[in-house]
Amino acid sequence: MSEAGDAPSADAAPPRRREEGSRPPRSRDRDRDRSRGRDRDRGGRGGRPAFESTYEDNFEDFGEAPPPKPRAARTEKTYTGGFSTMGLSQLSMDALADAGYEEPSPIQAGLIPRALAGVDVLGQARTGTGKTASFVLPILEKIDPHHAHAPPQAIVLVPTRELAVQVKDEFEKLASGRKASILAVYGGKPIRQQVERLKRGVDVVVGTPGRVLDHLARGTLQLHALKLVVLDEADRMLDIGFRPDIEKILRQCPADRQTLLLSATVPPPVEKLARRYMREPETMNFSPTDVSADTIEQFYFTVDADKKFDLLLQLIQRENPTQSIIFCRTKRGTEKIHNHLQKKVEGSACIHGDLSQSVRDRVMAAFRDGRVKHLVATDVVGRGIDVSGISHIINYDVPAFCDDYVHRVGRTGRMGREGVAYTFVTPEEGGELTRIEIRIDKLLQRDEIAGFESTTARGRDDMEAAKAAAQAASTKYITSDVGAEPEGDGPKQPPKKKYRRAL
Numbered sequence: 001m002s003e004a005g006d007a008p009s010a011d012a013a014p015p016r017r018r019e020e021g022s023r024p025p026r027s028r029d030r031d032r033d034r035s036r037g038r039d040r041d042r043g044g045r046g047g048r049p050a051f052e053s054t055y056e057d058n059f060e061d062f063g064e065a066p067p068p069k070p071r072a073a074r075t076e077k078t079y080t081g082g083f084s085t086m087g088l089s090q091l092s093m094d095a096l097a098d099a100g101y102e103e104p105s106p107i108q109a110g111l112i113p114r115a116l117a118g119v120d121v122l123g124q125a126r127t128g129t130g131k132t133a134s135f136v137l138p139i140l141e142k143i144d145p146h147h148a149h150a151p152p153q154a155i156v157l158v159p160t161r162e163l164a165v166q167v168k169d170e171f172e173k174l175a176s177g178r179k180a181s182i183l184a185v186y187g188g189k190p191i192r193q194q195v196e197r198l199k200r201g202v203d204v205v206v207g208t209p210g211r212v213l214d215h216l217a218r219g220t221l222q223l224h225a226l227k228l229v230v231l232d233e234a235d236r237m238l239d240i241g242f243r244p245d246i247e248k249i250l251r252q253c254p255a256d257r258q259t260l261l262l263s264a265t266v267p268p269p270v271e272k273l274a275r276r277y278m279r280e281p282e283t284m285n286f287s288p289t290d291v292s293a294d295t296i297e298q299f300y301f302t303v304d305a306d307k308k309f310d311l312l313l314q315l316i317q318r319e320n321p322t323q324s325i326i327f328c329r330t331k332r333g334t335e336k337i338h339n340h341l342q343k344k345v346e347g348s349a350c351i352h353g354d355l356s357q358s359v360r361d362r363v364m365a366a367f368r369d370g371r372v373k374h375l376v377a378t379d380v381v382g383r384g385i386d387v388s389g390i391s392h393i394i395n396y397d398v399p400a401f402c403d404d405y406v407h408r409v410g411r412t413g414r415m416g417r418e419g420v421a422y423t424f425v426t427p428e429e430g431g432e433l434t435r436i437e438i439r440i441d442k443l444l445q446r447d448e449i450a451g452f453e454s455t456t457a458r459g460r461d462d463m464e465a466a467k468a469a470a471q472a473a474s475t476k477y478i479t480s481d482v483g484a485e486p487e488g489d490g491p492k493q494p495p496k497k498k499y500r501r502a503l
């Protein structure tokens with residue numbers, strides 16, 4: 001089954017070596033402070049039984065969830081930052097104050113006023129930019145108070161179950177003080193409960209296309225009262241193969257609805273979807289060409305494949321991440337690394353698409369409240385994760401696609417916070433590293449830990465051969481994988497000398 005919801009279906013810059021034993025640069029102290037702070041919040045390291053994660057059957061054993069944090073007392077006057085000029089109601093301003101959102105992010109500043117004005121918007125934005133609130137707030141402003149047994153007035157289509165839950169949570173956070181009822185519908189959960197909720201009436205449905213279609217086929221969901229439709233992470237939904245499902249759903253929506261489409265990239269299929277199903281959409285681009293260059297430091301290690309796990313342990317020890325996601329390419333690899341890791345460090349868990357939904361939900365809940373510190377994940381499941389405490393991304397395996405690198409690294413450095421990403425690269429993977437660097441238009445810095453330098457020495461000839469291979473591979477990528485290129489007028493040509501061609 002697919003991991004994604006219910007889917008149907010040499011001129012390198014000189015390596016910046018770190019002096020052995022020297023302190024790593026930047027704000028790791030801050031990370032550690034944050035980490036200590038978190039421990040304090042939870043009663044200190046000794047304040048609860050040591051976290052012991054064993055695999056699947058022990059996933060229950062994440063310890064007690066911490067009691068909900070008391071709601072911050074509202075100040076006399078709610079925040080009046082940039083949000084106050086957007087035409088939002090007092091209810092929304094109060095909810096924003098409670099959520100601690102003081103200033104709108106760029107996408108919020110751009111999209112909210114246009115959405116409130118009733119305009120269709122195609123917003124290009126990655127996760128971590130505050131895109132969710134930019135459609136949640138206008139929806140909450142536009143729906144009427146809940147009527148019993150009423151059909152939904154807004155629907156949000158998302159690619160994965162995890163994202164469905166996150167979007168629903170954002171709705172609930174920003175709907176505090178309103179009567180709005182929000183329901184997430186996605187596969188892997190018994191449908192009966194969802195049917196019951198739909199019968200009672202919900203205002204907003206957030207769902208994966210497959211499960212939404214399922215409800216439509218059963219007649220348990222009606223779309224005739226929709227005022228707003230949101231396609232969130234549209235590029236991802238199309239990648240997964242949801243296009244036919246999305247079109248079937250859109251054809252059943254009222255013609256006079258408002259449509260908002262959010263997508264990290266706008267390749268031709270997304271454009272086509274927008275042309276066909278949106279009314280004169282305004283396009284707004286909030287996707288920086290660079291991967292959060294200001295807030296995410298990116299390093300690579302050259303390491304032989306058989307030393308990767310030991311390097312991981314050393315890196316965790318050196319960095320002491322507040323929270324990390326360790327990305328692997330395969331589900332089996334994810335389990336294997338987690339099984340080894342849990343014997344060595346506290347607070348490890350893993351998540352991938354073959355785990356039951358209830359296990360995935362438990363793992364995510366434990367990761368969100370900090371009981372899980374190191375989450376080993378596959379790309380599809382990992383890319384939807386939005387947890388603000390993630391300080392480190394560790395690419396245990398080089399991602400299969402350059403865009404996956406962008407999505408992985410984007411799990412940290414959320415909303416301007418600092419983050420760091422490390423990528424383990426075997427000597428054979430130099431070309432793949434080059435392609436990533438071309439994709440993000442930035443050189444990763446080399447890092448080293450004593451004892452883990454690659455033992456595969458490369459002669460001059462080998463080096464030249466690798467350079468040529470990487471060059472050829474880059475060119476192939478550039479010409480054959482244009483759909484994965486995020487923006488630009490045509491296929492981007494790799495800068496000739498800037499990138500490393502081999503390790």
Ligand code: AMP
Binds near residue numbers: 101108133415
């Ligand atoms: P998103 O890009 O929607 O996944 O949001 C990323 C994270 O930023 C989420 O945890 C949001 O709760 C948070 N967030 C969204 N808007 C704001 C804001 N204006 N100020 C502070 N945090 C925000």
